[in-house]
Amino acid sequence: MKRTLVAMTLVGLAACSGTSSGLLGATQLTGAGSTFDFPFFSKAFYEYNKMHRGVEVNYQSIGSGGGIQQFTQRTVDFGATDVPMSADEVAEAQSGGGPVLQIPVALGGVSITYNLPGVSALRLSSSVLADIFLGKITSWRDPAITQLNRHVTLPNVPIIVVHRSDGSGTTYIFTDFLSHVSATWKSRVGTGKSVSWPAESSVGGKGSEGLAGQVRQTVGAIGYVEYAYASQNQMQQVILENRAGAWVSDAPASVRAAAAAKPNVSAQDFSIVDERCAACYPIAGYSWAVLYRNPQDRSRGALLRQVFQWLVGPDAQRMAGALDYVPLPPGIQAIAHRSLDSMRV
Numbered sequence: 001m002k003r004t005l006v007a008m009t010l011v012g013l014a015a016c017s018g019t020s021s022g023l024l025g026a027t028q029l030t031g032a033g034s035t036f037d038f039p040f041f042s043k044a045f046y047e048y049n050k051m052h053r054g055v056e057v058n059y060q061s062i063g064s065g066g067g068i069q070q071f072t073q074r075t076v077d078f079g080a081t082d083v084p085m086s087a088d089e090v091a092e093a094q095s096g097g098g099p100v101l102q103i104p105v106a107l108g109g110v111s112i113t114y115n116l117p118g119v120s121a122l123r124l125s126s127s128v129l130a131d132i133f134l135g136k137i138t139s140w141r142d143p144a145i146t147q148l149n150r151h152v153t154l155p156n157v158p159i160i161v162v163h164r165s166d167g168s169g170t171t172y173i174f175t176d177f178l179s180h181v182s183a184t185w186k187s188r189v190g191t192g193k194s195v196s197w198p199a200e201s202s203v204g205g206k207g208s209e210g211l212a213g214q215v216r217q218t219v220g221a222i223g224y225v226e227y228a229y230a231s232q233n234q235m236q237q238v239i240l241e242n243r244a245g246a247w248v249s250d251a252p253a254s255v256r257a258a259a260a261a262k263p264n265v266s267a268q269d270f271s272i273v274d275e276r277c278a279a280c281y282p283i284a285g286y287s288w289a290v291l292y293r294n295p296q297d298r299s300r301g302a303l304l305r306q307v308f309q310w311l312v313g314p315d316a317q318r319m320a321g322a323l324d325y326v327p328l329p330p331g332i333q334a335i336a337h338r339s340l341d342s343m344r345v
Contacts, residue, residue, distance in 0.1 A: 027054060027055055027056070027300070027303055028056045028057070028058055029055070029056070029057045029058070029077045029078070029300065029303065029304055029307065030057075030058045030059075030060075030075075030076045030077050030078075031057065031058070031059045031060070031067070031076050031077060031078040031079065031080060031289075032059065032060035032061075032062055032066060032067045032070040032071070032076045032079060032080070033060075033061075033062065033063065033064050033066065033067015033068065033070075033071070033079045033080035033081050033169075034061070034063070034064050034067060034080040034081055034082050034169055034170075034287050035061045035062075035063060035168070035170070035207050035208040035209075035226070035229075036064075036082045036106065036108065036169060036170050036208075036226040036228075036229075036287050037059075037061075037080045037082075037105065037106050037287050038059070038061040038208075039228045039229065039232065039323050039324075039325075040106050040228070040319070040320045040323055040325055041057075041059050041080070042059075043319060043323060044311055044316050044319055044320070045057040045059065045307075047316075047319065048307060048310060048311075048316075055303065055307065057307065059080075060076075061207065061208075062166070062207070063164070063166040063167055063168050063169075063206075063207060064080070064081035064082050064083065064167060064168055064169030064170075064172070064193055065081075065166060065167020065168065065193050065194065066166065066167065067079035067080050067081055067290075068081055068085055068089055068093075068167075068290070071093060071290050072089070072092055072093040072096070072097075074096060074097055074296075077291075077295075077300065077304055078289050078290060078291045078304065078308075079289070079290040080105070080287060080288070080289050080290070081169045081287065081288055081290065082168070082169020082170050082172060082173055082285060082286075082287045082288070083169040083172035083173065083176075083193065083270070083285075083288075084102045084267035084268075084270055084288050084290075085100065085102060085267070085290060093290075097292045097296075098292055098293060098294045099292070099293040099294065100290055100291070100292060100293070101290070101291045101292070101293050101339050101340070101342065101343065102267035102288050102289075102290050102339075103288060103289045103290075103291065103308065103312065103336045103339050103340060104265065104286045104287070104288055104312070104328060104332050104335065104336050105286075105287055105288060105289045105308070105311060105312055105328075105336070106286065106287040106320060106325055106328070107255065107259055107284070107285075107286050107287075107320075107325060107326040107327070107328055107329075107332070108226055108227050108228055108255060108284065108285070108287070108324070108325045108326060109226070109227040109250035109254070109255040109258075109281050109283060109284045110170055110173050110174050110177075110224050110225070110226060110227065110250070110283040110284070110285070111224065111225055111226070111227045111229075111230035111231075111235070111237045111238075111250050112124065112129065112222065112223075112224055112237065112238035112240065112283070113212070113215050113222070113223050113224065113225055113230050113235045113236060113237055113238070114215070114221065114222045114223075114236050114237075114238060115215050115216060115218055115219055115220065115221045115222075115236070116140065116154065116155060116157075116219070116220070116236070117155070117219065118153070118155070119152055119153075119154065119155075119236070120236070121152065121239065122149060122152065122236070122238050122239065123148045123149055123238070123239045123240075123241070123247060124145070124148065124238050124239075124240060124241070125148060125240075125241040126177075126181035126182075126240065126241060126242075126243075126274075126282065127181065127182065128144050128145060128148065129178075129181075129238075129240070130178050130181055130182035130184070130185050131144065131182075132159055132161065132199070132222060133161055133178060133185070133197070133198075133199060134182070134184060134185060134188070134189075134198050134199065135161070135198050135199030135200055135201070135202075137159065138158055138159055138199075138200075138201065139156070139157070139158055139159060140154045140155055140156070140157055140158075140159060140220060141154055141155075141156045155219075155220070157219055157220040158201060158220055159199075159201060159220055159221075159222060160201045160203060160218050160220050160221040160222070161197065161199040161201050161202045161203070161221075161222060161223070162202075162203055162204070162205055162211055162214045162215050162218070162221050162222065162223035163197050163202060163203075163204055163205075163211070163223065163224075164204065164205065164206070164207070164210075164211055165204030165205060165206050165210070166194075166206050166207060167193040167194045168193055168194070169193060169285075169287065170208070170224065170225065170226055171192070171193055171194065171195065171224075172191060172192060172193045173273065173283060173284075173285040174224045174283060175189065175190070175191045175192060175195055176191045176271055176273050176285075177273040177274055177282060177283045178191075179191045180273055180274040181274060181282075203218075205223070208225050208226065208229045211223050211224075211225055212225055212229065212230075212233060212235065215235070216235075222238075224283075227250045227252075227255070227324055227325075228323055228324040228325055230250075231324040232323075232324060237249060237250065240281070240282055240283070242274075242277075242278075242280050242281065242282045243274050243275065243276045243280070243282060244276060244277060244278040244280070246278045246279070248279065248280070248281050248282075249281070250281045250283070250284075251281075252321070252324065252325070252326045253279070254279055254280060254281035254284075255281050255284045255326045256326045256329075257275075257277055257279035257280045257281070258272050258273075258275045258277075258280040258281050258282070258284040259272055259284065259286075259326065259329055259332075260277075260329070261275035261276070261277045261280055262275060263329065263331055264331070265286060265332065265335075266335075267288065270285070270286060270288075271285070272284050272285060272286070273285065286328075286332070289308060289311075291304060291308070291343070293342060293343055293344060294343075294344045295343070295344075295345060298344075298345045299345075301343060301344075301345040302345040304343075305340050305343045305345055308336075308340055309337065309340055312328060312333055312336040312337065312340070313333065313337075314327075314333070317333065
């Protein structure tokens with residue numbers, strides 16, 4: 001499915017009732033980046049506008065790489081990315097805008113989705129999944145797959161590997177997992193928002209919508225997309241074997257377990273993939289908002305801080321839970337609030 005980069009405006013209707021922000025008059029804040037965050041941001045910013053009808057947030061769901069680029073160019077008030085900015089990216093942004101804050105805003109899993117008519121349950125081990133994306137396993141009737149699915153009739157069709165064609169934090173989380181479970185993947189491909197996909201059958205899709213469209217229209221396809229998107233669009237999802245040897249789905253409880261296994265994260269130490277616990281889903285991660293500590297416009301900066309203090313707090317995070325994310329653990333909420341408190345507005 002072809003997808004153009006269209007700004008997705010997250011605003012409430014002007015007629016919505018609610019109280020004024022008391023900080024600014026009618027104000028539109030802008031952000032761009034992660035498609036992982038879009039279902040949550042869409043609902044949350046709409047609800048915020050209902051409570052503060054003078055405040056609108058326009059968010060472009062263009063992928064983490066695009067969000068970092070627009071943030072660095074200072075064409076948006078904030079960026080969103082499923083992997084914190086690298087040291088080089090931070091240095092580039094700071095050269096034009098000063099110190100950067102990276103704040104955890106959402107927590108979720110990355111689903112492995114597939115298109116195999118008649119197959120409602122599919123199990124894959126970490127090593128088999130890595131070999132599929134490496135292009136070593138090319139058929140759904142490969143013995144490595146059939147042995148894991150003895151009671152499933154798998155079609156005799158080739159495997160089509162679908163990946164994100166844009167710079168994507170979801171890609172980073174997925175390739176970080178593959179690098180943890182496969183030495184071959186780590187040495188040949190590595191971890192990144194964009195990588196060179198080795199399987200000969202690989203095809204790309206732009207954004208979550210583009211990747212999902214490729215999987216839906218291609219029998220034999222396998223891809224990866226954030227759990228909230230997969231769940232809300234009723235996509236088939238693989239059951240994975242985790243590091244402890246247990247079979248788990250990417251339900252919120254298993255993502256919550258992965259986060260609990262590593263209670264302290266930072267922009268420098270953030271990976272929660274392949275955690276060692278029986279209940280842990282192995283492909284999980286946080287998404288991050290990036291803001292400037294010293295906004296050029298202090299009034300807009302104060303409003304931005306107010307919006308994000310609400311976004312990472314309990315009310316908005318309960319909303320995230322209703323949308324198939326996992327609410328940020330209290331300790332992570334506290335980390336986010338401390339970072340926001342350091343803004344000079």
